[in-house]
Amino acid sequence: MPYIEVYEVSHAYDTPSGRVAGVVGVSFGIEPSEFLCLVGPSGCGKSTLLNIIAGFLSPTSGEVRIGGRVVTGQGLDRGVVFQDFAQLFPWRTALRNVAFGLEMKGVPKNEREEIAMEQLKLVKLEKFAHAYPHHLSGGMQQRVAIARALAYNPGVLLMDEPFAALDALTRDDMQRLLSDVWRKTHKTVVYVTHNVAEAVFLADRVLVMTPHPGRVKTEIAIRLPRPRDPLSIEFLDCQKELLRHLVEPTPIGKDAPRNGGIA
């Protein structure tokens, strides 16, 4: 049985100019410790879906279950990483940012700082434990954000284009690091991206969404052994297949994918 079940989930935003569909009737499941990527053109509803799983938004219809329990709000069973570098608290050092969740849980100071330090080691930032976020580069800030989301040991990690704003080189490093972290921690990951190569590099399975309003179009299992070589023929084949699904015109969508889904 899947660990996370998304069942017939729809969400409509209320705007001054009427209701706007975010996602429409999406269903899928995620196995425990699976790395799932959500890919789709801009505006198709990936973030909406992730925010529903995170509990920030409630679905207008349908439901999400995690470990059999219906999601009704935020919970410490899920860690969230956003795209925005500014998600870290600027008034806290890297270490104290990472320790925030544990502090909220009531873990004593010594213990939580020890755990936070472990997490910083995992993302290779132990040397910067006492630096404030504004002294860290974008990539380092995102690593702190990952450590922070992992520190209170949630079963699920939800990530919304965490590396989209980084330069290509840094992004490659980050993907490798995330892949390692995932193998060490066995988290169930839902990762939103519109970068095809990133999805093939990271995912066990990729869900391709249609243009707005988003539905699940296809899913593709990536069976390549890890660590993956982005220059191998097999990798490129996977990438091509994914891309084909992404740019293929769909009868439902009115707008064409604006950036072709390639980054």
Next chain:
Amino acid sequence: MADAIGADAIGAAGPVAAPTPHRESGWRRVLRTLLPFIVVAGIWEAVSHSGLFHPRLFPTIEAVAAQFVRLTVSGVLPYHAAGTLTRLAAGFALAAAVGIAIGIVMGRWKLAEDTLLPPVSVAAPIPGIAYAPLFLLWFGPGNASTVLLVAFVSSFPVVFNTWTGVKSVREVWLRSAVAMGAGGWRLFLKVVLPGALPFILTGLRLGLAQAWRILVGVEMLAAVPWGLGWMIFGAREFLNTDVMLAGVAVIGAIGLALEKGVFERLERLTVVRWGMMT
């Protein structure tokens, strides 16, 4: 922070080094700061020695300095300054506490915002001294009305800035904090308050400047029997312009000391250190 910055473990993502400001040599900087004052002092001296005005009305800097020393040694100036500072502290503390509280309530609750914003917006631009007669009638001349007026007038910038600060706390901080189990009071204390701090500090800084101005003004209205404002105003009767100028100099010095010594330091220790303000 410099000690925390070393080689990056991954390499591609290096730390962003804080730019080191270009340092002028010490005495040059002092000279550059002092130069405008020296020019003004020179002009003043030229006029006061020229005999154009009566020396009682336009005293020389030496005379003012001598008067300053005399007043300080005799304890008159410290006495008045202490009285003024005590009122300032009381009034401003009240403004800070009440102003921050109201600003937060307005920033967090729509109903409070809708109710309070219109009256606050109308009352804020009215010059504080205009309320003075009213306060003197209501609370009688003396410390109570002075302190309350100072608190009332200086709370406006605190309210406005706190309100803006609370509204401008980033959504992504709130979301991350809530995702990590923060809520209620802890969300407020650990995220909303520090997130709004740059604005709150600006509000306090402006509030203090307001408080200082209104206080000296009210003291001149003879609401109180002592204080720097009272001293300056009283000196008018005996044409003691040197006393007035010594008083004005002290007022300027205290204002500057509060600004530089208290607020700049506070900001350096918090929001500047955190990169939330440069």
